[in-house]
Amino acid sequence: MDTEHRLALPKGTVINQYRIESVLGYGGFGIVYKAQHMRLGNWLAIKEYLPQELATRESGTVHPLGTREQVDFQTGLDRFLAEAKQLVQFENHPNIVNCQDFIEENGTAYLVMSFEDGLPLSDLIRGREKNQQSFSEDELRRIITPLLKGLGVVHKQHVLHRDIKPGNIFIRRSDEQPVLIDFGAAKQNFTEHSKSMAPYSPGYAAIEQVESDGNLGPWTDIYAIGGVMWRIIASQNPPQVENRMSAVTRNRPDPMTSALELGKGKYSENLLKAIDKCLCLNEEDRFQSVEDVLGFLDGNEQAAASAPPPQAKPEKAAASTVSKPAGQQSSAGKYAIAAVLLIILAGGGYYGFTVYQQNEELRLQAEAERQRAEELAAEAAAEAAAALEVAEQAEAERLEQERLQAEAEQAEQERLEQERLEQQQQNQQRQQQQQEQLSQAIADLGQMISIPSGFFDMGDLSGTGDSDELPVHTVFIDNFELMEHEVTFAQWDSCVQAGICAQLNDQGTGRRELRPVTNANWNQVQTYIDWLNGQTGAGYRLPTEAEWEYAARAGSTAQYHWGNTHQCALAKMNNCGEAGTAEVMNYPANDWGLFDMHGNAWEWVQDCARNNYNGAPDDGSAWTGESGCSRILRGGGWNSSEHQGRISFRNWMPATQASSSSGFRLAR
Structure with a gap:
């Protein structure tokens, strides 16, 4: 996982009695560090509550971005603390990460957990597949059975994990036991159907997790367990539940092939049936508890209803001889x-x-x-x-x-x-x-504006930006075309109707045909572009980060294309007006005819995330990296601060993650 994060605490920072060593990973709502107990010397993992869409860090202290974000930030913090208090009460179970302490400091909270030395199941799976080696049924059961027993302890405390996936299952090096980690998405009192603000992992999330009022319970985690088993036997990521539901409602084949078909002849029918039952779309059709799953895997399957015995066919009667009455002869x-x-x-x-x-x-x-x-x-x-x-x-x-x-x-x-x-x-x-x-x-796509070639200075030209905007460097941009506005829901829905793209949830920001499409992750954007090019052959793509900043400046060296001071009349950001996005082309364009280059929706670009511009290309090309890297977003969104809406400000997220303000525009 990419372990760089622009808001992460620096190495050597002391939290209570723990010294930060490095970043282990991060998500949309927190950062996980490797830390050392200053007196005992043992290693631990510490998770910090820091939702990057709601808060930032200044001078070491975490605080909400604005008054609108204050309520959501505090609600999430209260839930994080309540969850931490409950997790530290869990009995010490060999298949659940041991939560030892929680701390309130720096305007936020921290959960202290044991540091597990081992390998994520996701890495183990990729290693096996790279060497063309599969898992035997005995190996799969040695992973899943202990994991279910540990999950049963969690559910008895009325807590759901809600983000079970191969990356959150550690195989402990000392005894090769699976350990369920990262309870950042867990919620208390699932019987109240409360929804966590933490994002779910596509492919492992059940349909009730993506619904606004889904009926969450143990069956929700059981769907994810089924997804992990399916991932292992299928050697591919499980399809997203939205795509499965869309196919079923359209009377099309379920894109998730049944385990019985995939593993026939290699795994027992009992195991394959268990996987298929875990992955039922309707929660009432799944196992209702981990005890049910364990019982089924142990062979206690419900006997099939007895069919009535077949009725014997009546034998043919012997041909009758009919006697004619006397006096009547043949x-x-x-x-x-x-x-x-x-x-x-x-x-x-x-x-x-x-x-x-x-x-x-x-x-x-x-x-x-x-x-x-x-x-x-x-x-x-x-x-x-x-x-x-x-x-x-x-x-x-x-x-x-x-x-x-x-x-x-x-x-x-x-x-x-x-x-x-x-x-x-x-x-x-x-x-x-x-x-x-x-x-x-396709004809309704926005006009493609021709951007002339030229040189420009890229980065923080005003000296008021962040360290990741440095060093300022000169870049040459060849001429290209950029869409005059962000891609709208109307344009996206054409791909949905074609059965290619997923129906996106606007998360209450105001879904309108002429508003920019939001809540689209980088990978979903690539799917849309591939479909559009297949229909038009026009060679659409995302702009590079250098192309985006060059076009946004349109020759300006100020913080915004109109000057150095934000005005609500010129851009939809800093929570100007009602919550949510505005229709595209509703604010003045820059000097090159491009609308909404500041605010409205964050715009994905092609580049991988870096902490600074050292070594950046000077020819306008995309600065790429390893497959699966976090990707850059530029321009700010409707709920971004003035600081985040500057031309040179850089943001990034994992390619599989989206937000209520993440969108894109097309280049070619």
């Missing part, structure tokens, strides 16, 4: 009888004729039998004709049924084809409408 039988009778008739008739000469009675009997045989033959022929007619009628009905079925299928196919064509037409119209909206949004 056609085949009648044909047989007729044939027999005809044969008998043929022989009997000849015999009867011969006998007739001798006996008339026998002749008459033979005639009767012949007539009967003819009648039976006629009946059989009639029944055969009727059976044939029935068969022909049945065949005709079958053919008619097939014809009707074919017509119905054809009609259904035509209906489906019509629906497909209509849907295709609607989709084309929708795509055309979206493209027109996108084209209009």
Whole structure:
């Protein structure tokens, strides 16, 4: 982590009985130092409450930036002290950083903690990935199980950590045990749903943390634990919860692939199910306590509801033999009888004729039998004709049924084809409408002002600035273009509608289409620029720090482009007027036609943070550094002081952090 901080206490400073040695790290609301007990000689970590958006340090004393910030600063300080008093009461647990003391001094407060000698889990993960080595399930469980047990102790005291991530988990060198550190984001009494002012870490924060009235509880930290496990098995940072929620509400796939899919065949189903349940978007669908998680990992999964036993299929009944009523014989039988009778008739008739000469009675009997045989033959022929007619009628009905079925299928196919064509037409119209909206949004981008090339002196020209504005040095700037105003919410929302950028929370500063977009971190700005260049091919980028100061001065050597005294009528800063930003181009432009170069919204530039200008480029290029460095912001915001709104004033934040007044403008 970048350990330079312009407001940090210098090495050798004594706080109570502790001597400051160095900066271990910092965030938006505090600085963590490595310090030594002056009498005992042991090393400790000390966290100082210093929210850089609310307060500054002058002559060693911390004080709010103004009367508007006084209430928020004092509220945060009271909560920090209340939290410190509770943390020092925690039982000594091997997986929780030991908080030993708290101090009120220099207008602020300090929390004294044990110094853990080891390696952040984030560094261990990166080292494994660099060597193409993964974590086994046994290794992962040896990290997560002790961590959950320690977190259970925290939750029993009605305290939430709220910033669990690999960077806040230390692997102790002596016994390789995980230690949960940095309770700067923790809050008491989570059942009251109070919200900490500390920023959360994207990817590890649950949806209730980014909502204004989210329902926070143990399930919130459990989401972060799931994020840590997902990070380890996926070898990538977990997606931000805002992007997950946006995708789900738009009926798009969740960008967070399930652990069951990612780790199949490498990790047990029990572990992967536990990770997925920890990461449910809705808090009621997650584990409700760390005890639930531990129980699940130990194999005490809830049994699946028993499905009803499948019903046996009924056996086919044997074909029934239907007996016809007496006197009603089948056609085949009648044909047989007729044939027999005809044969008998043929022989009997000849015999009867011969006998007739001798006996008339026998002749008459033979005639009767012949007539009967003819009648039976006629009946059989009639029944055969009727059976044939029935068969022909049945065949005709079958053919008619097939014809009707074919017509119905054809009609259904035509209906489906019509629906497909209509849907295709609607989709084309929708795509055309979206493209027109996108084209209009791109067309509405502010005018790009041509900035001429030239030399200028960069830094504190008046001698009233800070040490990081020195030394003053001459820089040559080649000609480039800079947008006349800061990027607005209307322009940003085009990227949101395209499903690329995240919906930003303006934190109550007044979200309007023509106001500058705020609460955007440096990485999110890069995502927007990449999308915009993909749509336009125009080669947009952030200005370098030297380009920004050159354009802001517009040839002036004063503290502001109009002179050395701030006026509320000329710039939106120093809490002039109502809280929040103003619409862009609402204040006079500088001599080169650029609006709001002072105040309204801080503007990200391309450069990495440095404590001074020693070794700075003299050709106007960006002064970059390691990936993940803190990035520079210039120009001040609506809530910045007159001192911070000067042309030469420099500010910086981590690239993953944003504020209610951080924005940007485009260059090319």
